[in-house]
Amino acid sequence: MESVKERLSPLTNEQVEQYDRDGYILIKKGCSHDLIDVFNAHIHTIRSADVMPEWAAVEPEDRFKLRVFNPHLHDGFALQMMKLPIVRGALAQIMGDEAVGVQSMYFYKEPGSKGQAAHQDYFYIRNNPNTMVAGYIALEEIDEENGCLWVIPGSHKHGLLKHGKVKRVNEHEPWTDETEGIDLSKEITIRMEKGDILFFHNLLVHSSGRNRSENRWRKSYVCHYIRQDSEIEREDLKRKIPLYDRL
Template sequence: MGIPIQSTRLTPLSEEQVRTYHKDGYLIIKGGCSNDLIDAFNAHIHSIRSADVIADWAKPRKGKEQASDQDRFSVRLFNPHLHDGFSLQMMKLPVVRGALAQVLGNEACGVQSMYFYKEPGSPGQAAHQDYYYIRNEPNTLTAAWVAMEYTNEENGCLWVIPGTHKLGLLPHGAVKNLQEHEAWTDEVEGIDLTREIPVVLNKGDVLLFDSLLIHSSTRNRSERWRRSYVCHYIRHDSTIEREDLKRKISLV
């Protein structure tokens, strides 16, 4: 006899929290992931990138046979859930599955995962909306940003403009501040970015946010890392346009 899978869906959010999410476009789930689980996952990812021979899917730079020491722990790990069982289970955190169903009105599916290192000195990403990069219909794209350690203004936390998810998709153009942000991304236009506020997270906190919420991150000016595991989800009846993200992952 096999071990039964836990399929009962949690309802971790209060009605007030759901209202806050829809008003502001984001919500912090305090302590959504235990410190023990965070420590185990960080160690697991470290073992993947520190191995003498890195699996092809986990290599920092495509086409490079040998990963440099810097690349090993600076270049994000893209879509590890497609290849690694631990990463897949982290995408399926019961508290995230339950919260997503509450804010989206129905069961969600995973479509993308990214493990970010953000080492000391590394730049952030300019203000943007996730929907600009990941179009889906109907738009239900939602991110769950799990803090792998304490994250504040010093080590490059996220900044958001509450309520901007109600503005719809705004134009995006070239990044303006290359001292602060990576050059390869795009930056939202037509909005007062002085309205951004920092999102300070403790280790294990989960930040849930709408794909149209304007958000950014700043350069890591500390001696600490700012590791995070970020997954994107859509409601089960939505469809992704991008070919590389069409596979829907059940959270059951």
């Protein structure tokens, strides 16, 4: 019988406690610059092709604007980025059991583009039992100028909040939804260096700002994971991707 590769335990007990308390944890330098550079070049090659594969295809003028949705289902490199050993280990420590991948998104955020208003991921992706965690890899330096994330520490303990229309349409995309009934002045910035990995709870209230830079992008690879015994309600996200390889 094949055995499963041993799992890493990259988080300290204090970090696990911080995640439980705040709803997020940032691992510094969790992914090497070399790997990120090759991954960015790989996705750039796919979107630069004269004929893009169907799963990544967009209008030519949008090839470096619109996200690549669920590349892990079609591309081996994107799949392995979802399954990084440090990610598998951290998620198991947070969840108490093996995690499985359910969604991936390679984000472009060009200069001048809007962010997403404060929201909770669970509003869009219901899962039962509720165990979903986002893993956000910074593919370059991310700060307030180019549209970093903002979070409200501890907001995951409020449960699912009501969501309504976006209020600041000059700052945020109007087609999304915005949390209501919480003090958004409590949001704090999450600045990330290239290679940092942010894990956050699916009930954590978070947002992103407009990219105000003149020539800086904000590329990131964001995957969603659930505990292996959880189930996603959405039909398009029901496929579970194990994060371990067998020997």
